[in-house]
Amino acid sequence: MKLKPENSGIGIRVSADTTPVTFVRLRWEHKFPAETLFLGDAWERAYGDLQWRTFDSHRFMPWYFLAHFSGVTAGCGVRVCPGAMAVWNIDPAGITLSLDLRNGTRGVILKGREIAVAVVVSAEYPKGTPFDAAKSFCKLMCSDPLPLRTPVYGGNNWYYAYGDSSHGEILADSRYIASLSEGLANRPFMVIDDGWEIMHQKPGNSGPWTCGNEKYPDMQKLADEMRSCGVRPGIWMRPLWNIDPAIPEMWKLPERNHTNLRALDPSRPEVIALVEEDIRRLSGWGYELIKHDFSTNDIFGRWGWEATPWLAAEENWHFADRSRTSAEIVVDFYKAILGASNGALILGCNTIGHLGAGLMHIARIGDDTSGNAWGKTRKMGVNSLAFRLCQHKAFFEVDADCVGITGKIPWQKNRQWTELLACSSTPFFASIRPGSLTAQEFAEMKQLFAVASRQDVAAEPVNWLADTLPEIWRFDGKEKRFHWYSDESACLSWDV
Structure with a gap:
């Protein structure tokens, strides 16, 4: 293993011949003040579980962490697109960084290759708010996010149709979304x-x-x-889930989780070629935004909330190509999708943000909101936006998911989420069942569409140190209080 100054940080490199390499761990002896609060990130989407917390030596914080104490905010992390999965642990005596170089759950066989494992960076911010520090630190970890020419906003049919739709219904959705953006030069998307x-x-x-x-x-x-x-047309797809009988079984990952359904193996060049062909086809059809979904679960067989601490765990498996780490394989997979997009915008969902930064224009940062259950929208939407807004325009444009409007959630509740999302200057998507808005609600939504089309407001969660669902937000220096809880408990059962 080699450690050397690199890119304003500490570069970590590892080489080996035929000995399988699994983990590298580094330890720094450091004592934080007892009152320090810590914020970590998540492996893929967040699940309403991001939070500033006190010392917990059993807490695993993927990719980076922030520490806030005595008016100072500090950050430690690895630069984006590393060659390993990285997780941090903090205890009262010091800091541990664990780097997973495995290939699936087996050691990677480098065959003499030297791998750039990670570049560790750190910074301290004695001035400004913790949110200011978080934004600055995210920019330190990523120097090349993909820019957008115009703000992305519009419609997505999932949270009212839930997969039951048609050619004609999409055209009706398109006309409805167009009417909400009437007169706006920046035209909205409609994502199928x-x-x-x-x-x-x-x-x-x-x-x-x-x-x-x-x-x-x-x-x-x-x-x-x-x-x-x-x-502007957009479309969804699941690149690694393909049951075409013409696909050879050897192109697939090993069976896991007691199912005979197997995802495609992205370490195989034949699979990458198939994915590239699919992406080129969708772009060639005229779709200007391609949302690719499910790849983290399809590759590793688990959701981010199940990864404690690693995405690859339990089953004994490896990719067909054992010469690259899981992280390298995922990065190459994202590169292939972007390279085949032919100018279409790429939106990653159920993707690994730290590996996709600079390789996708937009990333879904939280689990699904809902068109039926306010509690799910509140938990997944508000929490992910508050705690990952610092990544916006630093890693990619962050997508905190849709406003789902079906008539099942009272407008006075949904309007708050609509306003926060529209005023956050992040991509804005609404799933609106045509006819479910009253004339007054339609007029209010139209005003918020105009705000979303510009995305020129500076937004910040104010009380995020103390609340997982911050109610106080600052917009262009002016504070506004939302009322997420109203008269109901946050612990209600959820519909989809």
């Missing part, structure tokens, strides 16, 4: 979510991604018609 694919519900909403099902007879024609309605 899950439900268009030929193998919809057969099983797991799978590929092949070569054509639509009977409700979507001509995907290229649909994109053209959506554009004529005044919206």
Whole structure:
């Protein structure tokens, strides 16, 4: 192992021949003040569980952490797109960084190759708010986010249709979203979510991604018609889940989690070529935004909330190519998708943010909100936006998910989420069942669409040190209080 100054940090490099390499751990003896609060990140999306907390030596903080004490905020982390999965532990005596160089759950076999494991960076910010410090530190970890020419906003049909949609219904959605943005120079997107694919519900909403099902007879024609309605077409897909019988079994990952359904192995060049072909096809049909989903779960067989501490755990498995670490394979997979996009915007969902920074324009930062249950929208939406807004325009544009409007959530509650999202200067998507808004609600939504089309407001969670769902926010220097809890408990059971 080599340690040397690199890129304003400490570069860590490892080489080996045939000996499998698994982990590298580094330890710094350091004592934080007893009153210090710590904030860590998440492996992929957040699940309503991000929080400033006191000392907990059993807490695993992926990628980076922030520490706040005596008016000072400090950060330690690894630069984005490292060659290993990285997690931090803090205890009263010091700091531990664990770096996972495995290939799946087995050691990587480098065959004499030297790998750039990570570049560790740190900084201390004695002035400004903790949020100011968090933004600055995220920029230190990533120097090349993908820029957007214009703000991204508009519609997505998932949170009212939930996969039950058609060519005609998407055109109706497109006209409705266009009417909410009437007169705005920056035209909105309308994203077709899950439900268009030929193998919809057969099983797991799978590929092949070569054509639509009977409700979507001509995907290229649909994109053209959506554009004529005044919206920019977008589309969802699941790149590593494909049950085309022509795909050889050897292209797939090992069976895990007691299921005979197997995702494609992104370490194989044949799989990467297939994914690139699918992305080029969607772009060639005329879709200007491609949302790729589920890849973290498809690769590792678990969700981020199950990863304690590692995404790869329990099962004994490895990729077909054992010469690269899991992190390197995932980064190369994201590079392939971006490279095949032909100018389409890339939105990653269920992706690993620290490995995708600079390789996707937009990233979903939290688990699903809802068109049916306010408690789920509040927990997943508000929490992820508050605690990952610091990554906005530093790693990528952050997407805290949709406003779901079906008539099942009272408008006075949903309006608050709509206002926060529209005024956060992040990508804004609304799932609106046509006809579910009253004339007054439509007028209010239209005003917020105009705000979302500009995305020129500086937003900051004010009381995020003390609350997982901050109610006080600052917009361009002016504070506003939201009322997330109203008259109901946050511990209600959820619908989808």
